[in-house]
Amino acid sequence: MNFEDNPQEATYRATVRSWxxxxxxxxxxxxxxxxxxWHPAHxxxxxxxxxxxxxxxxxxxxxPKERGGAGGTAIEEAIFSQxxxxxxxxxxxxxxxxxxxxxxxxxxxxxxxxxxxxxxxVRGDAIWCQLFSEPSSGSDSAGVRTxxxxxxxxxxxxxxxxxxxxxxxxxxxxxxxxxxxxxxxxKGLTVFWIDMKAPGVEVRPIKMMSGDDEFNEVxxxxxxxxxxxxxxEINGGWxxxxxxLMNERAAVGSITGINWRDILKLARETPGDAGSVLDDPxxxxxxxxxxxxxxxxxxxxFRTLTSLSRGEAPxxxxxxxxxxxxxxxxxxxxxxxxxxxxxxxxxxxxxxHRHGAFQHRFLWSPGLRLGGxxxxxxxxxxxxxxxxxxxxxxxxxxxxxxDIPSGR
Amino acid sequence: xxxxxxxxxxxLKDEARRFLAAVSPLTVARAALDGxxxxxxxxxxxxxAEQGWCGxxxxxxxxxxxxxxxxxxxxxxxxxxxxxxxxxxxxxxxxAEALLVAGTEAQKLALLPRVAEGxxxxxxxxxxxxxxxxxxxxxxxxxxxxxxxVKLPVTDxxxxxxxxxxxxxxxxxxxxxxxxxxxxxxREALSTIDPSRGGMRITFDTVTVEALGAPGEGxxxxxxxxxRAAVLIAFEQLGGADRCLEMARDYALERYAFGRxxxxxxxxxxxxxxxxxxxxxxxxxxxxxxxxxxxxxxxLPLAAAAARVAATNAYWLATKENIQTHGGIGFTWEADCHxxxxxARHLSLVxxxxxxxxxxxxxxLEAQVLREDTEGERA
Numbered sequence: 001m002n003f004e005d006n007p008q009e010a011t012y013r014a015t016v017r018s019w020x021x022x023x024x025x026x027x028x029x030x031x032x033x034x035x036x037x038w039h040p041a042h043x044x045x046x047x048x049x050x051x052x053x054x055x056x057x058x059x060x061x062x063x064p065k066e067r068g069g070a071g072g073t074a075i076e077e078a079i080f081s082q083x084x085x086x087x088x089x090x091x092x093x094x095x096x097x098x099x100x101x102x103x104x105x106x107x108x109x110x111x112x113x114x115x116x117x118x119x120x121x122v123r124g125d126a127i128w129c130q131l132f133s134e135p136s137s138g139s140d141s142a143g144v145r146t147x148x149x150x151x152x153x154x155x156x157x158x159x160x161x162x163x164x165x166x167x168x169x170x171x172x173x174x175x176x177x178x179x180x181x182x183x184x185x186x187k188g189l190t191v192f193w194i195d196m197k198a199p200g201v202e203v204r205p206i207k208m209m210s211g212d213d214e215f216n217e218v219x220x221x222x223x224x225x226x227x228x229x230x231x232x233e234i235n236g237g238w239x240x241x242x243x244x245l246m247n248e249r250a251a252v253g254s255i256t257g258i259n260w261r262d263i264l265k266l267a268r269e270t271p272g273d274a275g276s277v278l279d280d281p282x283x284x285x286x287x288x289x290x291x292x293x294x295x296x297x298x299x300x301x302f303r304t305l306t307s308l309s310r311g312e313a314p315x316x317x318x319x320x321x322x323x324x325x326x327x328x329x330x331x332x333x334x335x336x337x338x339x340x341x342x343x344x345x346x347x348x349x350x351x352x353h354r355h356g357a358f359q360h361r362f363l364w365s366p367g368l369r370l371g372g373x374x375x376x377x378x379x380x381x382x383x384x385x386x387x388x389x390x391x392x393x394x395x396x397x398x399x400x401x402x403d404i405p406s407g408r
Numbered sequence: 409x410x411x412x413x414x415x416x417x418x419x420l421k422d423e424a425r426r427f428l429a430a431v432s433p434l435t436v437a438r439a440a441l442d443g444x445x446x447x448x449x450x451x452x453x454x455x456x457a458e459q460g461w462c463g464x465x466x467x468x469x470x471x472x473x474x475x476x477x478x479x480x481x482x483x484x485x486x487x488x489x490x491x492x493x494x495x496x497x498x499x500x501x502x503x504a505e506a507l508l509v510a511g512t513e514a515q516k517l518a519l520l521p522r523v524a525e526g527x528x529x530x531x532x533x534x535x536x537x538x539x540x541x542x543x544x545x546x547x548x549x550x551x552x553x554x555x556x557x558v559k560l561p562v563t564d565x566x567x568x569x570x571x572x573x574x575x576x577x578x579x580x581x582x583x584x585x586x587x588x589x590x591x592x593x594x595r596e597a598l599s600t601i602d603p604s605r606g607g608m609r610i611t612f613d614t615v616t617v618e619a620l621g622a623p624g625e626g627x628x629x630x631x632x633x634x635x636r637a638a639v640l641i642a643f644e645q646l647g648g649a650d651r652c653l654e655m656a657r658d659y660a661l662e663r664y665a666f667g668r669x670x671x672x673x674x675x676x677x678x679x680x681x682x683x684x685x686x687x688x689x690x691x692x693x694x695x696x697x698x699x700x701x702x703x704x705x706x707x708l709p710l711a712a713a714a715a716r717v718a719a720t721n722a723y724w725l726a727t728k729e730n731i732q733t734h735g736g737i738g739f740t741w742e743a744d745c746h747x748x749x750x751x752a753r754h755l756s757l758v759x760x761x762x763x764x765x766x767x768x769x770x771x772x773l774e775a776q777v778l779r780e781d782t783e784g785e786r787a
Binding site for chain 2 (some may be wrong): 001002003004005006009137261264265268278281284285287288289291292295296299300302303304305309318323324326353376378379380382383384386388389390391392393
C-alpha cells in the first residue's frame with residue numbers, strides 16, 4: 001500500500017507539473033461575469049490551453065501520434081490529468097469527444113475522412129457532442145426513433161434528440177438513428193457523425209430546474225448526409241454505443257466542486273445550540289458517513305491508477321463512484337441548507353454563504369442522479385456486470401421495433 | 409503507486425483463505441454458539457499460532473516475523489471472512505498493540521515473544537457499564553500496585569491469560585498489565601450476542617498489577633491503541649461484509665420465485681448493488697487505514713476512524729440485507745446468516761460504538777482543515 005509514483009512516474013509528474021505551472025492560463029484573470037463554463041471568453045481560453053497541450057504532447061497522451069496524441073501510456077495520461085486538476089485548469093469542454101466519442105469513432109471507422117476529424121478535436125478546435133437520448137429513449141437507450149432512410153449514397157434523417165450537453169457550442173455530433181424498424185430494438189440502429197451547423201439541424205436550449213441552460217433539444221428535419229459519415233456497420237450501431245459507454249467508464253473520473261471541507265467550514269461558521277454546528281452530534285454523525293463515502297471516490301481512483309500503472313484494465317470499483325458522487329452531492333447540499341436553518345433558503349449571491357454555491361448545487365443535484373446513467377441503471381450495471389445477477393425479463397427483446405408497445 | 413496488496417501479500421491472503429477453510433469452516437464458529445469445547449478451541453488456536461500469524465506484525469526484535477501491518481491486515485480480512493472463533497483480535501490487535509504503543513522495552517521483551525508464538529493470550533479489559541468510555545465512568549481503581557474493580561464485558565476474557573486493564577489512579581485513568589491466572593481474579597462467563605467471541609465479567613480483588621505507560625495517561629494511550637486496532641478490525645469487518653454479499657448473491661441466483669431467480673428482480677439487484685457500493689467504500693477506507701498504519705503516517709487518527717466508520721456501516725448493511733435476501737430461511741438458527749449478523753455487531757461495539765468513532769473522525773477532519781488553512785496562509 002503506497003501512493004508513491006515509481007521513479008519513472010515521479011520524473012514524469014515533476015516534468016508535467018513544472019510545465020503546467022509555466023504554461024497554464026489564469027482563468028481567475030477573467031472578469032467575474034466571464035469566469036464560468038460555456039462563456040465564450042472562458043471557452044476560448046480553454047481552447048488555447050488545449051492547443052498548447054497538444055503542441056507539447058500533453059493532449060490525448062495515450063493516443064497514437066498520427067491521431068494527434070503523444071503515443072504515451074495510460075498512466076502518463078492519468079498523471080497529467082491529476083496535475084491539471086491540481087492546478088485548477090481542467091475543464092470538460094472537450095471531454096465528451098475525447099473520452100467517449102472519438103475513441104469509438106477510431107475503433108469503428110478507419111477511413112481517411114473520419115480520421116481527419118480527430119486531430120482538430122484533440123487541439124480543441126472542434127467540440128463534439130453526443131446525440132443519443134430521445135424523449136422516448138432515455139434509460140432505454142436502444143429505443144431510438146430518429147429515422148434515417150437510405151437514398152442512394154445518402155441518408156435522410158428526421159427526428160429529435162434531447163439532453164444534449166454542449167450541443168449549442170458543438171461543431172460535430174455523434175448521432176444514433178433507427179435504420180430498420182422491422183428488426184428488434186438493438187439490431188436496427190446505425191450511428192453517423194454529423195456537422196452540427198448543417199441545414200436541417202436545429203438546437204434549442206432547455207432551461208433546467210436550476211436555471212442553467214447548457215442542455216439542449218436537437219431537431220433534425222430532412223438532414224441529408226453522405227454514407228461516408230456512417231460510423232460502423234449499417235444496423236450495427238449498438239456496438240458503437242457500447243464502445244462509447246465503455247470508454248466513458250474507463251476514463252479516470254475527477255470529482256470537482258464543493259466537497260467535505262466546504263461543508264465543514266460552513267458548519268464551523270454557523271452558530272449551533274452551543275458553539276457552532278460543528279459541535280452538534282447529529283451533524284458530526286452525518287459528516288462522518290458523508291466523508292467516508294466521498295473520500296472513497298478519491299481513494300477508488302487510486303485503485304484505478306494502480307491498475308493502469310500495472311498495465312491492467314481498471315476493475316469494477318469505478319462503477320460505484322458515480323452513484324456515490326451524485327447521491328453524496330445531493331445529500332451534502334441538502335444538509336448545507338438544513339444547518340443554516342431559515343437562512344438556508346437564501347441563494348442571493350450578495351447574501352448567501354459562498355455566493356449561493358450550495359443552493360445552486362442543491363438545485364442542480366437531481367440532474368447528477370439522472371445524467372450519464374440514472375441511479376437505477378447504474379445499480380443494474382453493478383448487479384449484472386459485477387455481481388453476475390441475471391438481466392431483467394425483457395418483453396421487447398425479440399420483437400420488431402415497430403411492434404413494441406409505447407406509452408404516451 | 410500501488411493502492412492494493414502486493415503479489416506476495418495476495419499469495420499470503422490466498423493461503424490464509426485455504427487454511428481457514430480447512431481448519432475453521434463455519435461449522436466451527438457455529439459450534440461455539442452451542443457451547444464452546446475448550447479443548448477444540450485451544451487446538452484451533454494452536455493451529456493458527458503454528459502458522460506464525462500472531463507475530464506477523466510484531467518486530468523480529470520481540471520474537472515476531474516483522475512482516476508488516478499490511479500482511480496482518482490481509483490475515484485479518486480472511487479471519488473476518490471465516491468467523492474463526494479464536495482470540496486473535498483481542499490478543500494481537502489489542503494486547504500486542506497496547507504493549508507496542510505503551511510498553512517499556514523490558515515489558516515488550518518479556519511479553520511480546522510469548523504473544524507472537526501464541527503461548528500468551530492477552531485482551532483488553534475496559535468497560536464497566538453502559539455508556540461510552542469516559543474517565544468518570546471508570547470505577548476500577550489501583551492503589552499502590554493493587555487493582556480492585558469489575559470489568560464487563562471482557563471479550564476473550566476466558567481464553568486470555570493476561571489483560572490490559574483501564575483503572576483509576578491518583579493521577580487519573582491509567583493502563584495496567586494484569587495476570588488473569590493469579591490470585592484475586594474471578595472470571596464469570598457472560599452470555600453475549602456473539603458467543604463465538606465469548607465475553608466475561610472479571611472481578612479484581614486487590615490484584616497485583618504493573619503500570620503500562622504513565623498512570624493518568626490511560627485514555628490518551630488507549631485512543632492510540634484503538635486507532636491501530638480499528639484499522640485491523642476494519643479488515644475483519646470487510647472480510648465478513650464481502651462474504652455476506654457473496655452469500656446473498658449466491659442465494660439470489662439459486663432461489664426461484666414467480667418462475668425466475670429472485671436475483672433477476674430489481675428489488676434484489678438494487679439492494680445488493682447498494683451492499684457492493686458500501687463494501688467498496690469500506691475497502692477504500694480500510695486500505696487507506698492500512699497505508700497509514702503500515703507507514704506510521706500522521707494521518708492515522710483520521711484514516712483509522714474513517715476505516716472503522718465505513719467498515720461498520722458496510723458490515724451492518726451487508727449482514728442485515730443478507731438475511732433479508734434469504735427470506736424466512738435466513739432467520740433460522742440452521743442458516744449461517746445470523747453468525748455474521750452477530751459478529752457484525754460484536755465488532756462494531758468491541759472497540760467503542762459508532763458515535764465515538766464518528767466524533768473522532770469529525771475531530772480529525774476539523775484538525776486537517778485547520779492545518780490546511782494554516783499552510784495556505786503560510787504559502
